[in-house]
Amino acid sequence: MKAQNLLLACGLTAGLLAALPLAQPAQAADAGVLHIFNWTDYTSPELLKKFTKETGIKVTLDTYDSNETLLAKLKAGTTGYDLVVVSDDFVKIFVNQNLLEKVDASQMPNFKNLEPRWQKRDWDPTAEYTVPWQWGTTSFTYDTKVYPQPVDSLGTLFKPPSVFKGQVGMFGSPSEVINLALLYQGYPLCDTDPDQLKATLALLEAQKPFVKLYNSDGIIDRLTSGEVTMSEQWSGDAERARMAKHSLRYVFAKEGGVGWMDNLAIPVGAPDVANAKKFINFMMDPENAAIESNFAGYQNAVAGSNKYLQPALASAPEFNPPADYKIVFSPGCNAKATKDFDRIWTLLRK
Numbered sequence: 001m002k003a004q005n006l007l008l009a010c011g012l013t014a015g016l017l018a019a020l021p022l023a024q025p026a027q028a029a030d031a032g033v034l035h036i037f038n039w040t041d042y043t044s045p046e047l048l049k050k051f052t053k054e055t056g057i058k059v060t061l062d063t064y065d066s067n068e069t070l071l072a073k074l075k076a077g078t079t080g081y082d083l084v085v086v087s088d089d090f091v092k093i094f095v096n097q098n099l100l101e102k103v104d105a106s107q108m109p110n111f112k113n114l115e116p117r118w119q120k121r122d123w124d125p126t127a128e129y130t131v132p133w134q135w136g137t138t139s140f141t142y143d144t145k146v147y148p149q150p151v152d153s154l155g156t157l158f159k160p161p162s163v164f165k166g167q168v169g170m171f172g173s174p175s176e177v178i179n180l181a182l183l184y185q186g187y188p189l190c191d192t193d194p195d196q197l198k199a200t201l202a203l204l205e206a207q208k209p210f211v212k213l214y215n216s217d218g219i220i221d222r223l224t225s226g227e228v229t230m231s232e233q234w235s236g237d238a239e240r241a242r243m244a245k246h247s248l249r250y251v252f253a254k255e256g257g258v259g260w261m262d263n264l265a266i267p268v269g270a271p272d273v274a275n276a277k278k279f280i281n282f283m284m285d286p287e288n289a290a291i292e293s294n295f296a297g298y299q300n301a302v303a304g305s306n307k308y309l310q311p312a313l314a315s316a317p318e319f320n321p322p323a324d325y326k327i328v329f330s331p332g333c334n335a336k337a338t339k340d341f342d343r344i345w346t347l348l349r350k
């Protein structure tokens with residue numbers, strides 16, 4: 001039963017209900033149902049069905065487009081969710097703001113399945129709060145039919161050739177747009193140097209006439225339909241887009257790409273921590289991790305999952321960055337950098 005129905009059943013009038021704060025949409029009146037809140041187009045339906053079949057636990061799924069959106073929702077008290085997915089560079093921000101429950105994943109039976117290099121991650125060294133979900137890179141994709149020349153630089157995205165005027169898609173998130181722009185210029189991610197940030201804003205302002213929209217959702221569809229012909233993109237989405245339209249190409253630029261790992265976590269106040277932990281343990285099973293990789297197109301962190309990968313994914317260029325590709329993980333922006341990024345974003349979007 002939904003929270004509002006339950007309140008009505010308890011005899012509250014509609015007028016009184018209207019006066020209640022709108023926060024908590026899914027306060028778990030429906031106990032025993034696992035409420036997952038994940039990025040758009042990032043949860044395998046087959047995986048959820050398998051989880052329900054094996055455990056009897058039903059699952060609901062809501063989605064968001066960025067770490068910033070998730071952070072704002074959890075800070076506003078939008079709970080009722082049992083599981084969320086947070087990128088590496090935001091984990092500390094969420095932990096510092098007391099938004100995550102401890103999960104102590106190292107005590108779970110399947111934790112031993114994680115590849116050793118991912119058992120101790122910089123952003124959560126003892127797996128106190130999170131376990132890996134998927135990881136990949138951020139760069140951009142363009143249509144080789146629209147622009148047949150060779151491309152090896154992020155400069156094609158940030159200073160586009162004229163054929164891309166009004167044709168470019170950029171993510172709708174300050175951290176993802178600004179960090180890639182910093183990488184292109186050879187500056188550190190989460191930079192706070194005023195001159196370098198000024199140059200970054202100027203770069204993004206100059207790129208703006210080429211940008212059709214800033215939106216992290218729906219990119220695969222826009223690229224395959226031709227609504228945009230170049231877009232900032234994550235590697236797995238790039239693989240899926242290319243499978244649907246073969247002229248698309250994801251660029252491993254000479255300046256490198258931003259690396260990231262998304263992590264499963266339990267928000268504070270989650271109504272169903274026990275079932276959330278069951279799902280976390282379930283995800284560290286090699287076959288289950290591979291089901292998710294096969295759906296979303298990203299690497300997982302579970303040893304032994306590769307044998308379950310679809311051959312087209314296992315051999316995909318987007319899934320296998322060149323050995324000499326520079327993958328730069330964000331250190332996680334401090335409060336000053338976050339404020340600077342927000343200011344740049346506000347100026348850019350006005």
Ligand code: N2P
Pocket residue numbers: 039040041042087234237260262296
């Ligand atoms: C896929 C979402 C990928 C999230 N649609 C990248 N951090």
